[in-house]
Amino acid sequence: MKKFNQNVIDVIGNTPIVRLNKVAANVESDIYVKLEYMNPGGSIKERIAKHIIEQAIERGDLKPGGTIVEGTSGNTGVGLAMYAAVHGYKCVFVLPDKQSIEKINNLRAFGAKVVVTPTNVEPDDPRSYYSVAKRIAETTPNSFYANQYYNLDNQEAHIRSTGPEIFDQTGGDFDVFMCGVGTGGTISGTGKYLKSVMPELKVVGVDIEGSILAPFWRTGEVVEAHGYVLEGIGEDIFPDNLDFSVIDDFVMIEDKESFVMTRRLLTEEGIYAGGSSGAAVVGAIRYAESLDTPKKILVILPDSGNRYTGKIYNDQWMRDGGYIDSPYNMTVGEMLHHTGKATKLIKLQDDKNIGHAIEIMKANDISQLPVFKGDSLVGYVSESKLATPLFEGTIDLNDNINLVMSNDYEVVSLKTPLQTIQNQLMLGKTIFVSDDDGNIVSIVTFTDIVGYIAGA
Known part of the structure; x- marks a missing residue:
């Protein structure tokens, strides 16, 4: 060679x-x-x-x-x-x-x-x-x-x-x-x-x-x-x-x-x-x-x-x-501002009935509704969690909202990096957002993230 x-x-x-x-x-x-x-x-x-x-x-x-x-x-x-x-x-x-x-x-x-x-x-x-x-x-x-x-x-x-x-x-x-x-x-x-x-x-x-x-x-x-x-x-x-x-x-x-x-x-x-x-x-x-x-x-x-x-x-x-x-390199607050969702939170008091909750969600075109006892968040209701028991007749529109309320949620601040909650949202977790004083001011869904990215 x-x-x-x-x-x-x-x-x-x-x-x-x-x-x-x-x-x-x-x-x-x-x-x-x-x-x-x-x-x-x-x-x-x-x-x-x-x-x-x-x-x-x-x-x-x-x-x-x-x-x-x-x-x-x-x-x-x-x-x-x-x-x-x-x-x-x-x-x-x-x-x-x-x-x-x-x-x-x-x-x-x-x-x-x-x-x-x-x-x-x-x-x-x-x-x-x-x-x-x-x-x-x-x-x-x-x-x-x-x-x-x-x-x-x-x-x-x-x-x-x-x-x-x-x-x-x-x-x-x-x-x-x-x-x-x-x-x-x-x-x-x-x-x-x-x-x-x-x-x-x-x-x-x-x-x-x-x-x-x-x-x-x-x-x-x-x-x-x-x-x-x-x-x-x-x-x-x-x-x-x-x-x-x-x-x-x-x-x-x-x-x-x-x-x-x-x-x-x-x-x-x-x-x-x-x-x-x-x-x-x-x-x-x-x-x-x-x-x-x-x-x-x-x-x-x-x-x-x-x-x-x-x-x-x-x-x-x-x-x-x-x-x-x-798209995730921003805070939750910045994303809410971009999507126009940083507005007054629509909520329900815990002494209301299921029919009232459905009316509020329908009137405001929302699928999830936070439930409060006074000024404190105690849970939320969603269309998906209401549908099955209503069809099966296990609940009535006059029943108290507590019968179908879920407390499986997390609370984050407006300053929380968006990327830290993306996995929870993809898994269907419900996320509420609080301001600097601890007041609940908004709710974030996976649909919000998708909508923001699509329009980014």
């Missing part, structure tokens, strides 16, 4: 660079992206996995038949698992529970053992994925802890691989290098190499709101981390692989704009990448908008979109998170 490789590890790297066209049409700078998801395992992390393991073998830290242990957001794990599959090692990976199910399933498909830990705990908490991975490595015989955050072979992999590859592909014909920042290996290693051959190059990191990295670079102060949904960017620790001296600037982004851009990359550019890629592109566009003169900007797109089919590429997940518009 004329051209082939010995195994899949040999084809890591040499990923293409393409120009963005539609999504970056409104900026004067040219934005180029390096498609790291075209590595055989779908991410840039295969570069560091290969180098970390090879260095561990060379130093004698990883012996034949040993177990590789790592705390990972999923991509490094796939790279390590791929190498382990080819060379006969076992793997144990620890992931925080915010990682996509696709990442977890990918690792298990390689035969790895996967431990899932809580996301919202402090880094030094014994339940954190950092702590659990370290503990597993310490208690597993013949194991090697890859430790991508503090093992400088991570950074070295990019000095030896990613940086030279980019320079060879571009001839140094660009002005700004950008990527998301997590462990710091990509930006520090690639940035160091590129600056050694391109002294005028600017290296710009992309960080997410809630991370402590960019705020520390700007102020020198350690802020309190808070939660975010994006995977692969941002940290609540300072990894040894992150060399702040390499970085010339930071751009901060948020979850929603990152996810929306990720989907645009697919629908407008044909680029099937993950959420951190969308984040990096948002950051690049924002940085380009801040420039006085157009520049050539090169951006790393770290991983594949096939890891996020249940999240970013799932319309329902995006709607539930408020990341894309939905």
Whole structure:
């Protein structure tokens, strides 16, 4: 055979660079992206996995038949698992529970053992994925802890691989290098190499709101981390692989704009990448908008979109998170206002008879009628619950309404998000709405929701 490789590890790297066209049409700078998801395992992390393991073998830290242990957001794990599959090692990976199910399933498909830990705990908490991975490595015989955050072979992999590859592909014909920042290996290693051959190059990191990295670079102060949904960017620790001296600037982004851009990359550019890629592109566009003169900007797109089919590429997940518009992304009060139903509630006192209730429903063209005792809601009657006993003759029009009244209902406020009650309504639950003073002011039915959506 004329051209082939010995195994899949040999084809890591040499990923293409393409120009963005539609999504970056409104900026004067040219934005180029390096498609790291075209590595055989779908991410840039295969570069560091290969180098970390090879260095561990060379130093004698990883012996034949040993177990590789790592705390990972999923991509490094796939790279390590791929190498382990080819060379006969076992793997144990620890992931925080915010990682996509696709990442977890990918690792298990390689035969790895996967431990899932809580996301919202402090880094030094014994339940954190950092702590659990370290503990597993310490208690597993013949194991090697890859430790991508503090093992400088991570950074070295990019000095030896990613940086030279980019320079060879571009001839140094660009002005700004950008990527998301997590462990710091990509930006520090690639940035160091590129600056050694391109002294005028600017290296710009992309960080997410809630991370402590960019705020520390700007102020020198350690802020309190808070939660975010994006995977692969941002940290609540300072990894040894992150060399702040390499970085010339930071751009901060948020979850929603990152996810929306990720989907645009697919629908407008044909680029099937993950959420951190969308984040990096948002950051690049924002940085380009801040420039006085157009520049050539090169951006790393770290991983594949096939890891996020249940999240970013799932319309329902995006709607539930408020990341894309939905008819349900409003309050109950706003929906009632739009449908013109935010009017005085028609109601019945509990001393009235069934015939009176039917007359009120007929006169007002309504199918449900709340029943009050004084100012307090005690139940409701509906056409559907009246029909059968009337036909069967088990009730009379002169009977008190309490004989057919139902108390199977819920009360929500005008400020309740509509999406929180949609399932109850679809199941036929009756929902009453109260104002800020606790007064019942309206009733919501599934018909109201359907009518609103149809007219939206």
